[in-house]
Amino acid sequence: MAATVSAEERRAPAAATARRNRRRRLGDRLVGWALGTVTALVFLALYAPILIVFLLSFFRLRRGKVVWDSFSLDWYVDLFANAQIGEALVNSLVVGFVSVFAAIVMAMAIAFWVDARPTSRAAGAIQFVVFLPFLLPPIITGLSLLIGFKEVGISRGLATVMVGHTVFVLAMVYRTILTRLQSLSKSLVEASLDLGATRLQTFRYVLLPNLRMAVVTAALLAFALSFDETMITLFLVGDTSTLPVRLYAMMRVGFTPEINALVTLILVFSIVLTLAIARVVGGRAEDLSV
């Protein structure tokens, strides 16, 4: 048996190899097509819904079809006349700024502390605590804070939302700052101290400039997270509302066409923020490669 095969192989080795290769290439191509199709469909599923909302903020629908000559900015006009939405937007911005600032201060303090004792158990423990609100389902972070605030007699409002958002974005900010801090050479600090700088001066003139990009990246990302946070916020917001909470209320009531206009504006804002982040991160990558 084996002799026959090898004889045949000897007679036409090139042909057999070619045949095998052809079969393999066909298989590869089929797999490639399948993967490509799945990928295209997934991207379609990710972006088509958003495109529809975008279209519906300008056009009207009739029997499931977009009526192309119905273009109008009516929904946007309605939106700007809605005082509640303006108030919610201001609340969202204020909450974002305050919690991002608080998270950066906390994350820096913790990152410096952990970086100074990389192998200690205490550092591991504190990291675990910082990551908890990020890893646990948001519903648990939200209701924990709700119960905690009630027990100490703090009533719900923007202040409680700020605490919730600080806790939620802390892990991400901490991770970004720590990664940069750990990549800095220890000799930078030693040199500064040897040259007679105080520790405060070393922090101000050596460490802070080196961390600036990490802080900006973390701040932008954290702001985006805070601006969209809904699940924790719903537990802590009380009578006021942030933009996503306002949206949630509008969506639950039913269909109001202004929602599409508002959603479009928020998406544009998110995309601008994303591009800003990409620029900052991209800029840093160039810095490193030089």
Add this chain to the structure above:
Amino acid sequence: MTALDPGRDGVPAGGGRGPGLPEPALKAAWAAVVWGLPAVVILAPLAAFLVYAFWYTDGPQVVRDFTLRNFVTFVENDSYTRVFLKTLGLAVQVMLVNLALGYAVAYQLWRMPARWRYTLVLALAVPLLMSYIIKIYAMRGVLGTNGIINATLVFLGVIEEPLGVFLFNLTAVRITLSVVLLPFMALPIFVALEKIPATLLQASDDLGATRWQTFRNVVLPLSLPGATIGAMFTFVLAVGDFLAPELVGGVQGFTYGRLVFSQFGMAFNWPFGAALSVVLLGVALVVIVVAARAGSPKWQRP
């Protein structure tokens, strides 16, 4: 930021001229921020929530007495356990579907030329920065009676009139969660694939392995940690979610997350809501621990 940084431990004391304030005081204040703040804003609320789960309500009043009655109610009441099991099933289904789709997408992007690869990875990450609630809402435009699915079916002549069957049921929740959570699955897998050294693939190829053999014996094992992390994220986020079920699930899509949330709203039974969440927390912790173990293969563990 703060003046609390007294430098690093481990730096030789040679440069230790103090910044004006006595160093021990600074150190104490710093440690207080590092330990105190997280303890107050993260650990204390979690502790309060755990304690609440063992109290109970008498009318509108919370009775501060240790009891297991919340858990007994949960276990003995068929409708609660049914919602719980239904939600676990839902989260597992979403996780498995996304594991398959996420892996396919990550693998496809990884094989692309670098120019395309990073643009598309960015396109995969962009939805993560879009509002969660907006993405859920947008799915209504796909699944609703005016949505693209209905419009396409009417256009193709499969149906005469738009159908209401695509929205406000459990399938709508499945589809919505899968779409919304997909980047959480695909991105960690892509990162894991990117970490595989090209030399390994070349070696496998040079030694005569077919593409499939290389995939099966080299690529797949090395990308499993990423897949595990992605699966963990997807499961934990899906099992506790209440926004997607609320907005696209209708009555049929009443999930465990909604049950918990309703205890803090309409039902107004915080201790019972806390107890239900303890169960949820238990599930989440088991999944996180299993994923952390499986996500760091034996040869990488310290």
